Amino acid sequence: MTHIEASSSRRRLLSGGLPVPADDDKFALGGCQIGRAWLGRVPSAHGRPDVDLRRACTDETTQPSFSVPGVTAHPPRFPAPTFLGSRLVCLGLPRVAAAIGAALSSFVSHCTLTIGALVPEGHTIYRHAREHNRSLRGRVVRADSPQGRFAAGASLVDGRTLLRAEAVGKHLFHQYDGQVWLHVHLGLYGEWRTGAQPMPPARGALRLRLWTDAVWWELRGATACEVLTRPEVTAIRTRLGPDPLRRNADPDRAYARIGRSRAPIAALLMDQSVLAGVGNVYRAELLFRHGIDPYRQGQDVSAPVWAAMWDDLVALMRDGVRRGQIVTSRPPYRRRSRVFVYRRAGEPCLVCGTTVRTQTLLARNLFWCPVCQAATGSADESGNAAW
Numbered sequence: 613m614t615h616i617e618a619s620s621s622r623r624r625l626l627s628g629g630l631p632v633p634a635d636d637d638k639f640a641l642g643g644c645q646i647g648r649a650w651l652g653r654v655p656s657a658h659g660r661p662d663v664d665l666r667r668a669c670t671d672e673t674t675q676p677s678f679s680v681p682g683v684t685a686h687p688p689r690f691p692a693p694t695f696l697g698s699r700l701v702c703l704g705l706p707r708v709a710a711a712i713g714a715a716l717s718s719f720v721s722h723c724t725l726t727i728g729a730l731v732p733e734g735h736t737i738y739r740h741a742r743e744h745n746r747s748l749r750g751r752v753v754r755a756d757s758p759q760g761r762f763a764a765g766a767s768l769v770d771g772r773t774l775l776r777a778e779a780v781g782k783h784l785f786h787q788y789d790g791q792v793w794l795h796v797h798l799g800l801y802g803e804w805r806t807g808a809q810p811m812p813p814a815r816g817a818l819r820l821r822l823w824t825d826a827v828w829w830e831l832r833g834a835t836a837c838e839v840l841t842r843p844e845v846t847a848i849r850t851r852l853g854p855d856p857l858r859r860n861a862d863p864d865r866a867y868a869r870i871g872r873s874r875a876p877i878a879a880l881l882m883d884q885s886v887l888a889g890v891g892n893v894y895r896a897e898l899l900f901r902h903g904i905d906p907y908r909q910g911q912d913v914s915a916p917v918w919a920a921m922w923d924d925l926v927a928l929m930r931d932g933v934r935r936g937q938i939v940t941s942r943p944p945y946r947r948r949s950r951v952f953v954y955r956r957a958g959e960p961c962l963v964c965g966t967t968v969r970t971q972t973l974l975a976r977n978l979f980w981c982p983v984c985q986a987a988t989g990s991a992d993e994s995g996n997a998a999w
């Protein structure tokens with residue numbers, strides 16, 4: 613298990629001194645922080661809805677997990693007192709849990725719990741767009757910005773009819789009547805929440821609320837939330853590479869960049885101007901599935917290999933839209949983990965048993981198997997997915 617500290621200022625950038633993820637790979641909860649977590653604040657600090665946090669805890673069979681309200685988790689591998697603490701919080705005794713956690717914090721510091729901060733990749737934004745179309749399209753939408761930071765923008769949207777919502781890569785666009793466009797990029801910490809009316813009272817750093825008579829949506833923590841003109845929307849879209857989730861996407865456009873680049877393929881896959889919508893999980897898993905060393909230069913990825921990778925990516929991301937989560941391992945490996953290498957550093961490769969490696973590339977963590985994805989020799993030049 614990877615240990616990380618929850619003490620840096622980056623991890624405490626949200627109010628209340630709560631830990632927040634520094635990137636999408638790890639997020640530490642330990643001791644009293646578990647107590648605080650179930651006060652209901654970590655899920656929002658985490659930048660994801662509660663349900664995803666639960667899923668991150670319970671689906672990751674290769675990581676320890678713990679009990680959360682309404683979810684039966686795997687047996688915890690961390691000390692019972694911490695587990696007890698989270699139980700107490702479930703029972704509505706968060707202060708007792710926090711006190712126990714604080715008292716035991718030195719004891720439990722060695723068992724820091726690592727869970728995933730699920731940074732939205734393209735499939736998640738696509739789902740948001742679909743849900744916005746279902747609930748808001750063709751309706752007059754009310755908007756405000758309780759936090760005030762987007763007050764001017766919200767007033768431009770308020771009272772307009774949503775013509776359509778659309779995802780392009782990790783960008784979400786709303787087109788309203790009167791040539792008003794709303795652009796949202798969730799970044800690392802952004803999240804949408806929704807529910808049926810009545811709308812809950814505004815709490816916390818609530819950037820944007822959208823609502824109709826029937827539903828409400830809340831947006832927090834987004835990197836970008838702005839009203840744009842059509843040319844500005846076009847400018848953003850033009851600089852994005854092809855999005856595997858869009859039917860008219862052209863993989864050759866991506867290969868025109870990849871095939872003549874000396875940058876590592878792992879960096880190119882994450883470059884949104886090369887390929888739109890791919891994040892750290894799909895990147896790691898795609899490279900594993902095709903037996904490609906993440907440091908192989910783009911120019912050394914042949915056209916047939918890229919064609920196979922693209923087809924695989926399209927299938928994987930569509931599957932992600934359908935499931936609402938990323939599943940990339942295949943039976944029989946899926947019984948052990950839903951991913952092959954992502955966030956499995958230090959653990960045995962599901963296929964060959966070699967220890968999965970991790971390294972930072974452009975401030976994001978890479979994960980790969982040095983044998984299945986050997987630097988030379990083992991790649992299947994036909995490009996067929998090996999696993």
Ligand SMILES: [Zn+2]
Nearest residue numbers: 961964981984
């Ligand atoms: Zn392997």
